[in-house]
Amino acid sequence: MTDSDDRSWPRAADRLGRDAAAGGDPTRWVEELWSSAERDEIETPWDRSDPFPDVARRITELGPGVGGRAVVVGAALGADAEAIARAGWDTVAFDVSPAAVRLARQRYPDSDVDYRIGDLLDLPEDLVGAFDLVVEVFTVQSMPPTVRDRAIEGIRGLIAADGSAIVVQYVRGDAGADDGPPWMLDRTEMEMFGGDGIDIDLEVRPSPRADQQIWVATLRRT
Numbered sequence: 001m002t003d004s005d006d007r008s009w010p011r012a013a014d015r016l017g018r019d020a021a022a023g024g025d026p027t028r029w030v031e032e033l034w035s036s037a038e039r040d041e042i043e044t045p046w047d048r049s050d051p052f053p054d055v056a057r058r059i060t061e062l063g064p065g066v067g068g069r070a071v072v073v074g075a076a077l078g079a080d081a082e083a084i085a086r087a088g089w090d091t092v093a094f095d096v097s098p099a100a101v102r103l104a105r106q107r108y109p110d111s112d113v114d115y116r117i118g119d120l121l122d123l124p125e126d127l128v129g130a131f132d133l134v135v136e137v138f139t140v141q142s143m144p145p146t147v148r149d150r151a152i153e154g155i156r157g158l159i160a161a162d163g164s165a166i167v168v169q170y171v172r173g174d175a176g177a178d179d180g181p182p183w184m185l186d187r188t189e190m191e192m193f194g195g196d197g198i199d200i201d202l203e204v205r206p207s208p209r210a211d212q213q214i215w216v217a218t219l220r221r222t
């Protein structure tokens, strides 16, 4: 193995994710990964500074967010949160990893975004039902399927009356179970974001990775 292989974050993610899932803690691995990046032992994971294309499209569709509250779940380094705040939304961005939150704050020291440590599986009460716009990209699939119901319920629970959400995940193919991370989602799992007072519009779209497709779900609380 070369030095550059040692710094590969996908390799570290594979190892930590599988160990953590086997150990019964669904989110410990992401903090281990982000801490390792913070210590400069590996490349920075999920490092982008532009908003995810489907999120950018949704922000444009919705128009200026002035007066609205938005939340980004699993916010990582803050690219989506910053774009949403620039569009005028009062924006909270949370991540279960304290190291990720520190890195986002360092990257955007003058930000209007309220960066917080928070766990989608154990939401603080002040976030529940509080958001006109909920944005979630690749966070549910970063947790093993044992907590999928709770993760989906968490996303649904953030949406205020008359609010909406955009949820993006990789499409799980026909090959059967994958041992993740990521733990991709099939259509039945994506449909669980809707129902019981939430309308869902589900699309399959090309992904930034040529060999994959993504689910883009738009949710609206009625």
Ligand SMILES: C[S@@+](CC[C@H](N)C(=O)[O-])C[C@H]1O[C@@H](n2cnc3c(N)ncnc32)[C@H](O)[C@@H]1O
Residues within 6 Å of the ligand: 027, 030, 031, 046, 047, 048, 052, 073, 074, 075, 076, 077, 094, 095, 096, 097, 100, 118, 119, 120, 121, 136, 137, 138, 139, 142, 143
């Ligand atoms: C696959 S990364 C995606 C990051 C970012 N949303 C993006 O699209 O680049 C998943 C992110 O969700 C965070 N995360 C994982 N489980 C979480 C949870 N239960 N609550 C909040 N954040 C979580 C991870 O720390 C990581 O930053």
